[in-house]
């Protein structure tokens with residue numbers, strides 16, 4: 001018999017398995033609706049041309065036990081519909097412009113675009129108040145825009161200019177705004193999850209210990225690949241333990257750079273992992289903004305009223321490569337075509353028109369307004385100054401002597417006032 005080794009695993013073809021071919025002790029009760037999703041191990045366009053079934057949300061045991069979390073088609077007003085449409089167009093147009101500017105050499109380092117995933121950002125973030133917090137990943141421009149950070153300051157940040165939201169020091173992967181409680185932009189995967197958990201803890205501490213009127217909620221966005229990292233599990237545990245006002249939003253775009261989600265995780269149904277910690281877990285069609293919004297509404301209000309965290313898995317897709325440096329040759333064209341046909345913006349536009357919530361001309365004028373806004377953002381970024389040289393050394397806390405470098409460029413420990421009030425160094 002062949003001995004098991006990682007080397008063998010790499011060359012042995014993977015058996016065609018479904019998501020549900022493993023026994024799953026406590027999630028198989030008859031109360032559960034038969035879960036399904038559009039892409040499974042057995043119907044993935046990677047290996048077959050089977051036409052996927054439509055997606056609907058599925059429920060974990062905890063959700064089924066008593067919450068409204070789930071997914072009826074959301075009813076919206078005309079006004080809400082136009083806000084949602086505008087935000088998705090803003091995200092898409094901004095990212096398309098980023099691609100142009102990147103290839104013209106206006107941006108430096110890695111730039112990861114969000115095209116295709118707009119329904120998640122809009123569906124969640126447009127329900128927030130300004131004080132609520134958002135924690136993102138390196139795919140963060142659109143989360144920042146949905147949260148209210150201006151296109152000018154996000155574009156200027158991408159150009160490395162002093163007028164950027166981080167004064168040009170952060171770049172693409174580090175969008176931050178104190179004003180809008182956009183807490184970043186994190187380059188290391190999973191790094192933002194503990195920060196988000198800490199932000200949610202702050203809200204709870206303010207309310208329950210300091211007795212301040214605080215019902216702020218934190219949304220933590222991250223990808224499918226990130227759910228295999230330790231911080232994910234550690235933070236789910238703490239969030240339930242302390243009943244924190246947080247929503248963990250997994251943007252499952254089925255890929256982690258060039259690694260398929262179906263090959264890299266023991267159980268690809270991420271939503272199920274909430275139940276292991278006693279947290280509701282929901283799977284939702286992340287290409288349908290109204291379904292996302294419906295689930296988001298309940299998850300956010302659960303958090304706001306003090307009922308604790310929720311794990312939401314949004315099944316989505318990125319329409320471009322992992323970053324603008326990625327030629328995107330690994331993903332199967334059938335799979336790309338399948339999701340391109342489910343473009344969340346095209347689908348929502350159709351919905352608005354069919355339901356008589358908007359006319360083609362209303363939507364055209366939104367598109368025109370956003371085009372102008374993005375052109376203005378580029379002009380602003382171009383015309384903005386680069387940061388002064390002195391800024392290079394700000395926020396640098398490492399130096400050979402271990403005490404940091406001050407804004408004047410000198411070691412802090414050389415400042416006579418440095419040790420005042422502290423232990424002798």
Ligand SMILES: Cc1ncc(C[n+]2csc(CCOP(=O)(O)OP(=O)(O)O)c2C)c(N)n1
Pocket residue numbers: 139187188189190222223224225226227251253255256257322
């Ligand atoms: C701690 C850490 N390990 C590895 C990497 C390299 N890396 C960058 S992106 C990425 C894949 C993440 O995939 P996913 O969480 O699905 O997010 P997506 O890019 O699909 O939005 C990896 C492994 C990293 N940035 N940080």
Ligand SMILES: [Mg+2]
Pocket residue numbers: 223224225251252253254255256257
């Ligand atoms: Mg991914």
